[in-house]
Amino acid sequence: MNVDHRHERDIARELGSPAPYDPTWLNGQGRALDVDSSAVARLYGAAQDGCDVCREDLLEQLGRDPGQVAALALWACTHVMEVFNDLPMEMLERGDPAFRQLARAYSNSTFQHGFEVRELTDLHEVCQRLDRHALQPAAERALQVLIAEPADPVLFGSLTGAYTPGDEEDAQDYSLTRQFVGSEVVITLTPQVD
Template sequence: MVITTDHPHRERAEQRRKFVPPSRLHLPDVPDRAEDALLDQLLYATADGCQDCRSMLLDRFAQDAGATHKLVDWACWIATEVYGGLPAELVDEAATADTLFRPSLTFCRLAAEYRARGRTSSGMYTAREPAQRREAADTAVTLVAGLQRCWTDFLYR
């Protein structure tokens, strides 16, 4: 399912992109899906600062455990590459107090699992309520967009 708007996001976002969009990335243990285009749209809308599209797409993610799984693992993979591992500020709820970026509690718990095992499991997403999946997706895409703009300074500025 692709959500269309009367305005594009992809063209501008691709000019600034540092990361391969999720639709083109194969993550072990996370199957590729027809809905992966939604992941790209969410990244582009976030990078462009379009809150209307972002909100609409996050609402869609709240209903899709598989898409949220891929998005969170993608964000954790990128953060691991950028920082040489997931920093405490992304996995430890107490450590987030030292940053301007405040990852959600759900994201921290999923990221802690990713750090421990190198991935998260599908069951971790299906067991969560849609509101928790939405907040995890919101944190994940905000993290990737922030790293794209500010690189390692994103967590510590």
């Protein structure tokens, strides 16, 4: 089998969102932190291509640098936010502890600065405080989030549990359905008729 180890892909088209090689992706913040956006993009490509050798090499390389890990976590959280319009509780409360801290920092940054700002510096500050051995597992979790299907219950939980119908103020019960259309989730609430 002949493997192209460049792992070049049209990530923007695949994910329908900004990609690391897009100069506007980090609003110029990446240059200040020396983020190697092409290496981040190659890591994604290697994971999607199933090339474990390149994936592990790039994770080891990027997982030593707080700026690279922050950029990868920012990309993963931004992608999830675009799909779900929020970060699922599973990302904030379960899984790798270092990645959870980065997801919380992303959530706080988004709340403070707005979604379009993409404050890489907030995530970088968290990475700077992490134990250096925690960086690579955080990068691995961010990569898992990027390549996962939106229906992955381990990473994103059960979407049907996000809404509890029939609260005290609303006597009307609803049935919830979810449908995956490409990389987006369509959730429909339909009033139940007695």
